[in-house]
Amino acid sequence: MNVIVCLKQVPDTETQIKIAPDGKSIVTDDIKWVMNPYDEYGVEEALRLKEKFGGEVTVVSLGPKRVTESIRTALAMGADKGILISDDALEGSDSLATAKALAAAIKDLDYDLIFTGQRGVDDDMGVVGASLAEFLDVPQFSVIVKVEVAEDGKSVKAHRPVEGQVLVVESSLPALITTQKGLNEPRYATLPGIMKAKKKPFEEKTLADLGLDPAKVGEGGRKVKILELTPPPKRGEGKIIEGETPQEKAAELAKLLHEEAKVF
């Protein structure tokens, strides 16, 4: 079973994000870049399938050179090969262009399953997985918490939480799955794994290698334009509930939740 994991490098979720002077992007100095946490679930699931069925895990990513580090992390966890699509012309690409480039890199590979995170934790678009499935013309399951590949390795069942219920869907392979928290607990990259990672195959591809038109990607090719980024509103001051007895306080709290906070 050959599995592809698409990986995005995002700012560490503990990073203090600052909006750049242009109002449309963030300040990238001093950011600690990490693998998108949803993609870690993809790597882990792919490795488990490899352990069960054999085959190879290939990690595909798009972005500047620094993304190499995140691919190496996946290789250290146990993935077999890395591919980085890196080209100055890709700078500023929207989700659709990203999916197009990923599809161009993946289409000729031999694969049974593709994992992408259900979204990147940076801009929370959640578009790449679906678009990629479309471009590759494979079935897609989104926001999946459990993956069961049939013993014969020819079909997959995927569990998706829906309002407290579980929807189980099935498809033939190849297919694309977008991962949700709860799918698994990603493993540590072991120390021998880290040492071995640098010797594993790693390829870099440009737009020319993929036969893509630079005009259709990058800032110029965007179909979705970012108009403005705004910081979340400052949190207001807390309110202390007054009252003589617990009953009085509870009644006041219920009233405020209903009338002011409008939570019910």
Place this chain on the structure above:
Amino acid sequence: MIDFSLTSDQKRLLELARDFSEKEIRPVALEYDRDGTYPEAILKKAHELGLMYTNIPEEYGGSGMDYVTHYVVTEALNYDCCAIGQMIGISHLSTGAILFGGTEEQKKKFLGRMTESYRSSCYCLTEPGAGSDAGAMRTMAKKTSDGYVINGSKCYITNGRDSDLLCLFATTDRTLGTKGICCFAVPRDTPGISVGRVEDKMGHRALTVTEIFFENVELGRENLIGEEGQGFKLAMMALDRGRVNIMAVCTAIAQKAFDEASNWAREREQFGQPIGNFQAIQFMLADIYALILATRAMYLHMGWMLDQNIRCTVEAASGKFFATDAAMKVTTDAVQILGGSGYMKGTVVEKLMRDAKLTQIFEGTNQINRMVSGRGILSKQCIQF
């Protein structure tokens, strides 16, 4: 060229060690300290991830790290609990002598077994009557036609109870002092070995320390590491590296205490402002930070010396007492900054202060380390910068 930047591999290894400490050690550190728990599950996981036996070369199944990387990883592994961190670290001290003095065959046999699946080890040097004065060792290795018979007892042996392999020091001739000492690699299942009392300690409570008794323990020639009489030299070689290790451990202890104290100084308010606004607290934090910078620079420097095969006996002895005295001062001051909250049982800084005390005592008391250093200085063994 002096370059303190870490390579991307080193960064990743550091991240692994930090992650491991945060997720596996931090959640249980205070509980294990309270109960004196043997951290078996953590040790097994560390072994699985390759964090144990980082000193053993790849050909014997270890990860063959250079010393600088090894110490950087050690600091990270000891940040949340130095007792648990050193239960991982003791494996390096115990296998050190075998690595330096063993033949190819011995390394394959003894070290290969340690790395192939989870096995732990201990370093048996100290005796009731032979602490700093290793030459007063009484454990006897009596020569026989095809090997040795060991009789005697050891005390304060870290991980003594649960070890699979013992790095044992014993003498063939007590009149020879340190020159009679031999080093043996002894599998724990050799008949005649028994474990005595498990000590109840003030600090380092998750680190098991025991007595070990040897009664007519028969060993073959293949258990002798190096030549007869080379044991003391091998013990000291392992200790040189172990002392640099202690410096990294102490840097971790001090860093943790510093983080606790500086967070407290920012948050704790008295007289209507954070106590960090007061110069008295600022000066303490500044002194603490300077010591951390110094101890970290020292272990990196000595790690580099070891990587260049530069002998660092005097430097490791000096660094050992400096870093451990620093850890003691820093943790005492951290308790002072936290005040009543820091003195209460079950708080982090209180544990750190108890833990720090042992570092001034083990792997050579700070007094014997000052003697080693002083003698080395007078016999011109220090490095020229």
